[in-house]
Amino acid sequence: MKFVSTRGGEKVTGAQAIVRGLSANGGLFVPEKFPQVSAEELEGLLEADYAERAAHILGKYLDEYDRDGLLSACRSAYAKFDGGDPAPLVRIDDGVYMLELWHGPTLAFKDMALTLLPYLLRKGCDICGVKEQILILTATSGDTGKAALEGFKDADGVKITVFYPSDGVSKMQKLQMCTQDGANVNVVAVKGNFDDCQNAVKEIFSNPDCAAKLKEKNYILSSANSINFGRLAPQIAYYFSAYLDLVSAGQIPMGEEIDFTVPTGNFGNILAAYYAKQMGLPVRRLHCASNSNNVLTEFIATGVYDLHREFIKTTSPSMDILVSSNLERLIFELSGRDYKLTASRMKDLKTGGKYAISAGELEKLQETFDGGYADEESCVEAMYDVFIDAGYVMDTHTGCAMKVAVDWFEKHKKDETNMVIVSTANPYKFPQDVLYAVTGNDVKDSFKGVKRLHAATAMAVPKCLKELKDKPARFTKTCDGKKLFDEVLEFIK
Numbered sequence: 001m002k003f004v005s006t007r008g009g010e011k012v013t014g015a016q017a018i019v020r021g022l023s024a025n026g027g028l029f030v031p032e033k034f035p036q037v038s039a040e041e042l043e044g045l046l047e048a049d050y051a052e053r054a055a056h057i058l059g060k061y062l063d064e065y066d067r068d069g070l071l072s073a074c075r076s077a078y079a080k081f082d083g084g085d086p087a088p089l090v091r092i093d094d095g096v097y098m099l100e101l102w103h104g105p106t107l108a109f110k111d112m113a114l115t116l117l118p119y120l121l122r123k124g125c126d127i128c129g130v131k132e133q134i135l136i137l138t139a140t141s142g143d144t145g146k147a148a149l150e151g152f153k154d155a156d157g158v159k160i161t162v163f164y165p166s167d168g169v170s171k172m173q174k175l176q177m178c179t180q181d182g183a184n185v186n187v188v189a190v191k192g193n194f195d196d197c198q199n200a201v202k203e204i205f206s207n208p209d210c211a212a213k214l215k216e217k218n219y220i221l222s223s224a225n226s227i228n229f230g231r232l233a234p235q236i237a238y239y240f241s242a243y244l245d246l247v248s249a250g251q252i253p254m255g256e257e258i259d260f261t262v263p264t265g266n267f268g269n270i271l272a273a274y275y276a277k278q279m280g281l282p283v284r285r286l287h288c289a290s291n292s293n294n295v296l297t298e299f300i301a302t303g304v305y306d307l308h309r310e311f312i313k314t315t316s317p318s319m320d321i322l323v324s325s326n327l328e329r330l331i332f333e334l335s336g337r338d339y340k341l342t343a344s345r346m347k348d349l350k351t352g353g354k355y356a357i358s359a360g361e362l363e364k365l366q367e368t369f370d371g372g373y374a375d376e377e378s379c380v381e382a383m384y385d386v387f388i389d390a391g392y393v394m395d396t397h398t399g400c401a402m403k404v405a406v407d408w409f410e411k412h413k414k415d416e417t418n419m420v421i422v423s424t425a426n427p428y429k430f431p432q433d434v435l436y437a438v439t440g441n442d443v444k445d446s447f448k449g450v451k452r453l454h455a456a457t458a459m460a461v462p463k464c465l466k467e468l469k470d471k472p473a474r475f476t477k478t479c480d481g482k483k484l485f486d487e488v489l490e491f492i493k
C-alpha cells in the first residue's frame, strides 16, 4: 500500500509515511485507497483478542511490516494496559455504551497508539534503511506528551522533546510530564496556548534549514503528533474492536450499523472512526463533540472553518484547540481527493484564518457527521446526571461527548441505533473538575481532589498518580515560541 500527501507531489510507503510524519510540502500522508474489511473477515475477528484485531487492521495498511512482528508488537504494547482488555465496552444504559480507552500507562486514549508507535517507527527505519538517530518533536495539549514520553523513554536511537503550552494543561498533566524519567527525554513549556505551541513545532518541520542543521548532527526529525499515520492506524483498530464486542455480546446482529460520539480536539480520534467506516465497518453516524472551542461544530453545520474567534480555556484542556490538524485528511476526501484544492484551503487558513467547502462537500460531510458541543455548565451536568443515574464516573472530555450524545437522544427519541461514546481519559487525570461535577465540592489541590473523588465514588485510584505526589520535577524550563529550535539544538548537543 502506498501513501500520498493531501497536498500532492509525493507517493511513499507506509514505513516512509511513519518515519517522516509530515510530507515535504506540509501535507498529511493518507493511504492511496482504503483497504476493505469483508463481512467474512469481521466474522473471523469475533473470536480474536484485542492484539490480534489490532494487528489485522494495521497489516491492511502496513503491508511491508511482517505480520508476526506486528502481532507481537501489539501484544507487548497492550500488555502494558491494566485489566486485560485495553479497550473495554461498558454499558451505561439501553443501547448506550462507553468505550474506555484510558487503561494504559498514562491514563488517556493516546496510549492506544503511543505504546505501539515506537515499534512502528523503529521497524519503519529498518525498512527504509535510515541510519540517523531519530529526534521526535511533539506539541501536546496535555495527554499526547506524557504518552509519547512514556512510549519512547530509553528507546535506542531516539531522542524526544515534548513542548506543552505554558498556560494550557492541567496540573496533573504537567506533573506527569515534568517528572518523566528516561535519559533521552526533554520537556519544555512554550509561552501561549496549544495552537501557538503546535504552530511553532510545525514551523521546525517545514523549515529546510532546521532539517539541514539536524542532518549535520546525524539526526532526522519525526513526530509523535496525531498527524503521523503511525498514530492514526492503531486508533482505527478500537472502532473495529468495539463493534465486534457488541456483536459477540449479542447486543447487535453482525452488519447492523452503530453510531459513535467522539470528544474531539485535533480530529485524530474521530478521523480514525471515519477511516474504519471507509474500510467497511457498519457505522451510521459520527457525532463530533467539542467543548466551548466549537470551531468544528460550526464547520459541520455551515461548511465554513473560521479561526476568528476567542480561544477559551476550559476544564477539558486536551480539546482546547482551534486548528484541528487532522481535519485536512477529511476535507481531502470530501473534495474527491483534490490535492490542489486542499493545499489552497490550507493556505487560506494559514494566511486568512478561514476557508469554506462547497455545498456538495458540505452535504457529503453531513451524511456522516454531526457536530455538537458542551459549554462548561452542560458538561458538568452531563457528568453529574450519569453519575447519579448510572453510577458511572467520567472525565471532563468524555463529559463533553456525553452532553452531545444526550442532545442527540433528546432530538431523536425514536432512534434505536446503538451509541458508543468514546471515553478518552481516566477521571483521576482531572480530579478537581470531576469532583466538582459529581459532588459540587471545590478543592484547590489536585491530590486532595483525588482523595475526595475516591471517597465520593469508590473508584480505584491509579497507582501511577499516587506516586506522582512525591516525585521531583526534572523539567522546569519555559521558552518563547520563536526560540524552540534553539532549545532543540541545545538538547541534542
Ligand SMILES: *Cc1c(COP(=O)(O)O)cnc(C)c1O
Pocket (backbone or CB within 6 Å): 108, 109, 110, 143, 144, 226, 263, 264, 265, 266, 267, 268, 269, 270, 318, 319, 397, 398, 424, 425
Ligand atoms: C487528545 C485528547 C482528546 C482529543 O483527541 P483528538 O484526537 O485530538 O481529537 C480528547 N480527550 C482526551 C482526554 C485527549 O487526551
